[in-house]
Amino acid sequence: MIAPAAGILATGSSVPATEVTNDDLAPRFDVTPDWIERKTMIRSRRYAAQGEATSDLAIAAATEALERMGLPAEWLDYVIVATSTPDAPLPPTSCLVQRALGAHHAACFDINIACSGFVYALAVARGLLSSRPGAYALVVGADVWSRFIDPHDRSTTVLLSDGAGAAVLGPVPGPYGIVETDLISHGELSDLLVVEAGGSRRPASHETVDEVGHVLRMRGRDVTEFALGTVPQTVKELLARAGVRAEEIDHFVPHQANGVLLGKLGERLGLDNATTHLTVGEYGNSGAASMAVTLDHAARSGGLKDGELVLLTGFGGGMAVGNCLLRWTTEVTA
Numbered sequence: 001m002i003a004p005a006a007g008i009l010a011t012g013s014s015v016p017a018t019e020v021t022n023d024d025l026a027p028r029f030d031v032t033p034d035w036i037e038r039k040t041m042i043r044s045r046r047y048a049a050q051g052e053a054t055s056d057l058a059i060a061a062a063t064e065a066l067e068r069m070g071l072p073a074e075w076l077d078y079v080i081v082a083t084s085t086p087d088a089p090l091p092p093t094s095c096l097v098q099r100a101l102g103a104h105h106a107a108c109f110d111i112n113i114a115c116s117g118f119v120y121a122l123a124v125a126r127g128l129l130s131s132r133p134g135a136y137a138l139v140v141g142a143d144v145w146s147r148f149i150d151p152h153d154r155s156t157t158v159l160l161s162d163g164a165g166a167a168v169l170g171p172v173p174g175p176y177g178i179v180e181t182d183l184i185s186h187g188e189l190s191d192l193l194v195v196e197a198g199g200s201r202r203p204a205s206h207e208t209v210d211e212v213g214h215v216l217r218m219r220g221r222d223v224t225e226f227a228l229g230t231v232p233q234t235v236k237e238l239l240a241r242a243g244v245r246a247e248e249i250d251h252f253v254p255h256q257a258n259g260v261l262l263g264k265l266g267e268r269l270g271l272d273n274a275t276t277h278l279t280v281g282e283y284g285n286s287g288a289a290s291m292a293v294t295l296d297h298a299a300r301s302g303g304l305k306d307g308e309l310v311l312l313t314g315f316g317g318g319m320a321v322g323n324c325l326l327r328w329t330t331e332v333t334a
Contacts, residue, residue: 006129006137007177007329008122008167010071012064013296014057015046015163015283022158029154036158037281041259045161045284047146053087055096057164058142061292062097065166071136073101078128078137079108082117082288084195084317085143086110097140106138113185114193115255115316117141117288118165119324122312123181125169136170143287148195150215159258160216161284165292176307176329180242184234186319189226192219193317223319224261231315232268238323249274250308251328253298255315256280256290274311275303287316304328 021044022033037043048057058081066073079101081094094108113120118141125137142164149157197213198204208214239246252274254262259280266276277298279290286293291312298304305328312324 005172005174005177006126006169007172007326009170009172010065010069010168011166011292011296011299012061012066012068013163013165013293014060014064015286015293016048016052016057018047018049019044020047025158028151039260040158041281042158042284043281046163046286048144048162052144054083054085054142054144054164055087055093055100057144057162057289058083058093058097058140058166059100061142061164061166062101062138062140065138065168066101069168071168073103074105075136076101076103076106076138077132077135078125079103079106080111080121080125080137080139082111082113082121082139082141083143084112084114084117084287085145085148093142103138113318113320113322115257115287115290116314116318116320116322118291119181119312119314119322120183120320122167122169122178122324123183123322126178126181129169129171134171136168138166138168140164140166141288141290141292143289145216145287148214148216150212153215155220156216156218159285161286163283163286163289163293165289165294165296167292167295172329176327179244179325179327180238181325182234182238182241182323184321186226186230189222189319192222192226192319193217226319227257227261227315228264228268231265231313231321234321235269235311235313235323238325242325244309244325246270247273248309249311251298251304251310252276252313253291253295253310254313256283256294257285257316271311277303304330306330
């Protein structure tokens with residue numbers, strides 16, 4: 001028996017209430033708010049409140065997706081959380097989400113591949129569901145990067161944000177659902193985005209704290225070069241395997257890295273007929289959450305129509321790239 005295709009049945013998202021605007025940050029770096037927006041297209045970003053963690057945002061986004069779907073959490077077979085900022089090294093954030101939701105029958109695990117994480121999790125969920133017809137998976141992208149910002153580092157402070165987005169995956173009739181995925185990693189470039197301390201090589205100590213080793217460091221120019229030089233070719237290869245032309249793509253949902261960078265990337269991809277969905281101006285770069293949050297906004301606004309082709313593209317720390325092509329469906333039931 002051929003298993004039904006796996007597709008996204010419902011989405012949800014959650015962002016913290018605290019808004020940090022360019023007006024708040026500009027004086028710290030002796031620039032104007034307009035300068036930050038010109039360089040990034042970001043006007044504001046969201047920061048988690050004191051005591052608010054990655055799992056809290058993930059649970060809120062997941063709850064919204066399940067309620068929208070009308071699916072009891074007990075029906076979930078898998079809970080996958082993509083995050084690079086877990087609540088703690090143990091337990092996995094996915095298990096905290098499982099406990100809060102009451103998804104007692106689900107197998108749970110986390111994926112740490114930074115800003116590509118949501119697409120990686122979708123690809124893994126698709127593979128798992130292909131071997132279990134009728135099963136359901138909850139995929140969450142969630143990060144609280146505000147905890148890992150050096151407040152004196154302009155390059156990361158103006159970009160990073162917090163949030164979570166979720167998707168419920170399950171069986172859909174052909175030709176709907178996930179059409180093709182493509183995952184690529186470049187470990188030789190692993191030093192472009194790093195949090196140096198807090199792991200087994202450099203465990204937390206007074207020394208690592210004094211050295212400000214627990215924050216994200218980014219070689220921004222090299223990251224931009226990677227995105228513009230590597231990502232377009234991976235998308236072309238994905239579309240070729242799927243037998244889809246670039247002009248057939250209806251919607252483009254990229255990782256919300258930097259609005260200016262995304263404009264250049266869109267030009268190189270040649271997605272002239274696609275609507276590019278952006279939330280970076282309002283929410284900044286929330287890592288693994290950014291694509292999931294943006295997809296949810298697009299779905300809730302009614303912008304995604306039945307049968308339309310949607311391309312998700314993530315890129316970031318690793319370095320890694322993840323692409324997912326799916327045919328959207330609005331006709332789903334639990």
